[in-house]
Amino acid sequence: MLADKLRDLLGDERVLRDKEELLCYSYDATLKEFFPDIVVFPLTTGEISKIVKLCLSYNNTPLVGRGSGSGFSGGSLPLNKGVVVSFTKMNRILELDEENMLVTVEPGILNGDLKTFLSEKGYFYPPDPASYEFSTIGGNVAECAGGPGAVKYGVTKNYVESLEIVTGTGEIITTGSKTVKDVAGYNLTQLLVGSEGTLGLFSKITLRFIPKPEANSLIFVSFNDINEGYMAALSLLRHKNKPSMLEFMDKSSIDAVKNYFKSDIIDFKGAFVFIIEADGTKSEVETSIKDYENILKKYSPVFLFSSSKDSEKDAIMGARRAISPSLRKYGDLKINNDIAVPVNKITGMLSFINQTSSRYNIPIINFGHFGDGNIHVNIMLYKSDLEMVERGERAKTDILRKTVELGGSISGEHGIGILKKEFMGLKYSNYYMDLLKGVKKVFDPYSILNPGKIF
Ligand SMILES: Cc1cc2nc3c(=O)[nH]c(=O)nc-3n(C[C@H](O)[C@H](O)[C@H](O)COP(=O)(O)OP(=O)(O)OC[C@H]3O[C@@H](n4cnc5c(N)ncnc54)[C@H](O)[C@@H]3O)c2cc1C
Numbered sequence: 001m002l003a004d005k006l007r008d009l010l011g012d013e014r015v016l017r018d019k020e021e022l023l024c025y026s027y028d029a030t031l032k033e034f035f036p037d038i039v040v041f042p043l044t045t046g047e048i049s050k051i052v053k054l055c056l057s058y059n060n061t062p063l064v065g066r067g068s069g070s071g072f073s074g075g076s077l078p079l080n081k082g083v084v085v086s087f088t089k090m091n092r093i094l095e096l097d098e099e100n101m102l103v104t105v106e107p108g109i110l111n112g113d114l115k116t117f118l119s120e121k122g123y124f125y126p127p128d129p130a131s132y133e134f135s136t137i138g139g140n141v142a143e144c145a146g147g148p149g150a151v152k153y154g155v156t157k158n159y160v161e162s163l164e165i166v167t168g169t170g171e172i173i174t175t176g177s178k179t180v181k182d183v184a185g186y187n188l189t190q191l192l193v194g195s196e197g198t199l200g201l202f203s204k205i206t207l208r209f210i211p212k213p214e215a216n217s218l219i220f221v222s223f224n225d226i227n228e229g230y231m232a233a234l235s236l237l238r239h240k241n242k243p244s245m246l247e248f249m250d251k252s253s254i255d256a257v258k259n260y261f262k263s264d265i266i267d268f269k270g271a272f273v274f275i276i277e278a279d280g281t282k283s284e285v286e287t288s289i290k291d292y293e294n295i296l297k298k299y300s301p302v303f304l305f306s307s308s309k310d311s312e313k314d315a316i317m318g319a320r321r322a323i324s325p326s327l328r329k330y331g332d333l334k335i336n337n338d339i340a341v342p343v344n345k346i347t348g349m350l351s352f353i354n355q356t357s358s359r360y361n362i363p364i365i366n367f368g369h370f371g372d373g374n375i376h377v378n379i380m381l382y383k384s385d386l387e388m389v390e391r392g393e394r395a396k397t398d399i400l401r402k403t404v405e406l407g408g409s410i411s412g413e414h415g416i417g418i419l420k421k422e423f424m425g426l427k428y429s430n431y432y433m434d435l436l437k438g439v440k441k442v443f444d445p446y447s448i449l450n451p452g453k454i455f
Pocket residue numbers: 028029064065066067068069070071072074075076087107108128129130131134135136137138139140141142143144145146147148196197198200201202203413414450
């Protein structure tokens with residue numbers, strides 16, 4: 001049996017088969033549940049390769065890579081049972097190359113642990129998903145995770161220089177190099193970033209880091225008119241020290257938060273809020289905040305508060321963090337979409353979402369990352385009201401269709417997984433989808449790596 005062979009390879013303690021133990025690897029943040037047959041914990045690349053070859057020899061048993069299981073698209077769920085490869089025990093920092101400003105890690109290290117390690121040495125690893133304290137770098141690379149800092153620093157793909165992977169035939173390859181410039185052949189590194197565990201299992205990841213900014217300050221500002229806010233944001237994005245965060249809350253999320261989150265320093269006036277961060281040297285931050293305030297004041301804000309004090313910055317960020325928990329009063333089922341549209345289409349997209357909310361008579365709460373056009377659209381429903389759930393699904397389809405019409409993407413950061421695969425056709429032709437499937441076949445000819453995802 002496959003389980004016996006895996007035990008011979010890894011030992012009893014690194015192979016799980018009991019139902020109670022498998023339960024912990026059967027779900028992700030979608031809260032859907034699919035049980036695997038076996039969970040394994042490799043420690044080396046060689047072991048991963050042998051696991052893949054064993055699965056091939058046992059009727060092409062499916063293999064699903066898993067980091068922390070925090071994904072929002074079902075990527076780590078074993079749809080067709082098989083073996084879950086948990087990377088939680090491969091969590092070491094293998095090399096800190098300060099001369100080249102590169103760090104090589106195993107995939108199971110948490111983003112937050114890597115950030116802390118580098119920060120203590122005066123360095124900064126910018127990709128900052130809100131899940132940074134509990135998601136793994138392997139999962140971040142597989143989903144190309146992003147966060148508020150993307151507006152200035154980009155997302156995970158901007159920091160991955162090289163990957164060691166095990167393909168669907170058990171071969172081990174290393175993509176990219178330690179050089180900034182590398183145009184020898186196709187850029188397989190970038191093809192693998194965001195591949196959702198369908199092309200290869202990452203065993204080593206080399207990431208670029210940068211010097212840590214010395215200081216930061218925040219602004220909380222609100223406008224009565226979304227178009228005034230939009231014009232202000234465009235000016236900020238052209239500032240020579242671009243904001244390192246440009247988060248927004250529309251009227252729906254201001255209404256959700258204002259009765260939930262109390263603060264002495266924040267007034268939830270207006271119909272549109274920005275939370276803006278400037279970072280850099282202390283003097284750069286001071287100058288930037290003054291400039292940002294001058295720009296914002298030209299567009300008639302109804303409330304503006306800025307601070308460099310930790311306690312006040314915490315209060316400002318607290319308002320942003322309060323959005324998700326404040327949504328519970330609108331329903332017990334959330335259809336959460338992470339669409340991205342070009343920045344100049346955001347106001348049009350938000351207006352379409354508001355019309356959709358009225359048309360289907362469903363609360364839809366929006367917030368997100370203005371600077372990269374990434375809107376978190378939360379369609380709030382009650383599970384027991386099946387007719388309402390059906391209306392919610394129709395609202396979601398309309399919103400995704402409009403996103404594509406506006407030149408956007410149906411997923412800015414959470415990936416396709418199982419939740420959005422039926423919507424890939426909104427954007428891509430059959431020919432394009434065949435190209436994607438062809439790529440998959442080259443890396444994974446027997447379709448054992450995370451089958452049923454993306455396509
Ligand atoms: C509260 C919360 C907030 C979040 N905020 C954000 C956010 O701000 N931005 C954002 O982008 N996402 C966010 N997410 C989503 C999620 O945290 C990210 O997608 C994250 O990158 C997943 O990492 P993970 O370790 O949990 O991976 P998992 O969920 O375990 O896996 C995700 C995918 O990666 C694959 N995978 C994992 N490890 C490997 C490997 N070594 N080799 C190959 N494939 C692998 C899996 O097969 C799966 O397809 C959030 C999630 C939660 C619950």
